[in-house]
Amino acid sequence: MRDSERIFTGKRILLVIGGGIAAYKSLELIRRLRERGAEVRAVMTAAAKQFITPLSVASLTGDVVYDDLFSLTAEATMGHIELSRDADLVVVAPATAGLLAKMAQGLADDLASTLLLATDKRVLVAPAMNLRMWLHPATRRNLALIEADGVRRVGPDDGAMACGEFGPGRMAEPPDIVAAVAAALDAGTLVPLPPEIAALANGRLESGKSLAGLRVVVTSGPTREPLDPVRYLANRSSGRQGHAIAEAAAAAGAEVVLVSGPVDVPDPPGTALVHVETAREMLRAVEAALPADVFVAAAAVADWRPVVQATEKLKKSAGATTIIEVEENPDILASVGRRTHARPRLVVGFAAETGNVIPFATAKLGTKGCDMVVANDVSPATGTMGGTSNQVHIVTRGGVESWPRMSKADVARRLVGLFAATLRGGPRGGGA
Numbered sequence: 001m002r003d004s005e006r007i008f009t010g011k012r013i014l015l016v017i018g019g020g021i022a023a024y025k026s027l028e029l030i031r032r033l034r035e036r037g038a039e040v041r042a043v044m045t046a047a048a049k050q051f052i053t054p055l056s057v058a059s060l061t062g063d064v065v066y067d068d069l070f071s072l073t074a075e076a077t078m079g080h081i082e083l084s085r086d087a088d089l090v091v092v093a094p095a096t097a098g099l100l101a102k103m104a105q106g107l108a109d110d111l112a113s114t115l116l117l118a119t120d121k122r123v124l125v126a127p128a129m130n131l132r133m134w135l136h137p138a139t140r141r142n143l144a145l146i147e148a149d150g151v152r153r154v155g156p157d158d159g160a161m162a163c164g165e166f167g168p169g170r171m172a173e174p175p176d177i178v179a180a181v182a183a184a185l186d187a188g189t190l191v192p193l194p195p196e197i198a199a200l201a202n203g204r205l206e207s208g209k210s211l212a213g214l215r216v217v218v219t220s221g222p223t224r225e226p227l228d229p230v231r232y233l234a235n236r237s238s239g240r241q242g243h244a245i246a247e248a249a250a251a252a253g254a255e256v257v258l259v260s261g262p263v264d265v266p267d268p269p270g271t272a273l274v275h276v277e278t279a280r281e282m283l284r285a286v287e288a289a290l291p292a293d294v295f296v297a298a299a300a301v302a303d304w305r306p307v308v309q310a311t312e313k314l315k316k317s318a319g320a321t322t323i324i325e326v327e328e329n330p331d332i333l334a335s336v337g338r339r340t341h342a343r344p345r346l347v348v349g350f351a352a353e354t355g356n357v358i359p360f361a362t363a364k365l366g367t368k369g370c371d372m373v374v375a376n377d378v379s380p381a382t383g384t385m386g387g388t389s390n391q392v393h394i395v396t397r398g399g400v401e402s403w404p405r406m407s408k409a410d411v412a413r414r415l416v417g418l419f420a421a422t423l424r425g426g427p428r429g430g431g432a
């Protein structure tokens with residue numbers, strides 16, 4: 001990878017696709033940005049969907065396409081404010097004359113124009129339109145206004161147009177837009193609040209700090225239940241999902257205690273980590289970390305532990321079968337969910353199942369006294385257990401919401417958005 005291309009690694013680009021024939025080039029733009037290591041999230045205007053399909057865009061971004069300002073599902077998980085701020089850079093390609101006019105006026109009447117007004121990041125536009133539209137005094141005025149506001153621009157190019165005319169108005173080619181994205185990322189893309197407002201907001205308005213001032217306790221990873229000094233019962237949990245939730249909650253401004261069983265994944269930044277081995281140690285560490293506003297039980301706690309933990313290594317006796325007697329471990333989630341005193345306002349469990357996922361998860365709301373169960377299928381064919389992606393269903397007493405497969409980091413970020421939205425909805429009562 002060339003040095004100039006490293007700037008894309010891990011960067012999040014929010015691509016607003018406007019309604020013009022040049023939208024087909026946006027598909028290639030997505031591919032080129034992702035090839036360089038950027039994540040691309042796409043928003044389409046209603047007109048854009050007349051030119052290219054959301055399915056093509058979703059296939060290339062590997063994410064859902066955002067297009068509805070009033071989608072309750074999207075608002076609860078990744079609302080328009082978060083969508084516009086979760087990015088490192090907002091790119092509008094093609095930027096139609098209509099979109100430029102809305103940007104110049106600050107008009108917010110659909111998802112694309114609303115997030116362009118709500119964003120705290122730099123915006124790069126790649127205009128595309130008929131040459132008369134490009135040369136029209138109204139477009140000249142709008143462009144002058146948005147450039148004075150700090151919006152960056154790439155193109156348009158001169159050339160033959162789909163409408164049969166020739167002149168300026170063709171959208172810049174994807175390699176040129178990629179170069180402009182690199183230059184914008186290099187220049188720094190956060191547009192800070194004026195200092196007097198930033199001081200007033202006291203950090204709470206900072207990008208994405210939706211859990212500021214709250215305490216979150218997360219369990220993660222497997223537990224190990226010793227059989228003798230060298231052997232134990234455990235499971236294949238990697239801790240990736242729980243660790244990602246702890247990291248996302250910390251990034252959202254929460255004070256996070258992460259109680260983790262033995263895992264190989266790195267310690268998430270910004271969290272207080274408590275390492276434990278057995279279920280009983282995990283329960284003690286969780287109790288010590290409470291009270292909290294949110295408790296997330298993402299650990300795959302061993303259901304049983306050997307009744308006897310031998311102090312010496314157990315010996316085999318040739319040909320004989322051995323029975324290992326096990327007893328039940330404490331249920332950490334249920335003990336927190338059923339608390340009548342100092343119960344966290346939001347108690348979230350996980351349900352990893354290999355079939356009948358939603359009925360089992362729904363039952364857990366009651367048996368464990370939790371407010372939300374994040375359910376997923378961990379059948380080996382899904383690759384979820386130990387893998388980097390996840391496909392979850394959010395089960396609450398209000399119903400079930402299924403999210404598309406996405407990275408565990410994205411699941412974590414969306415869950416954190418959902419926790420914040422749920423807590424804003426008011427305090428909850430005790431569990432079932």
Ligand code: C5P
Nearest residue numbers: 297298299301329330331332333349350
């Ligand atoms: O009943 P099941 O083990 O499927 O429930 C899974 C949920 O319960 C997860 O959230 C897990 O972290 C939690 N759990 C727990 N303590 C146990 C068993 C499960 O906290 N002993």
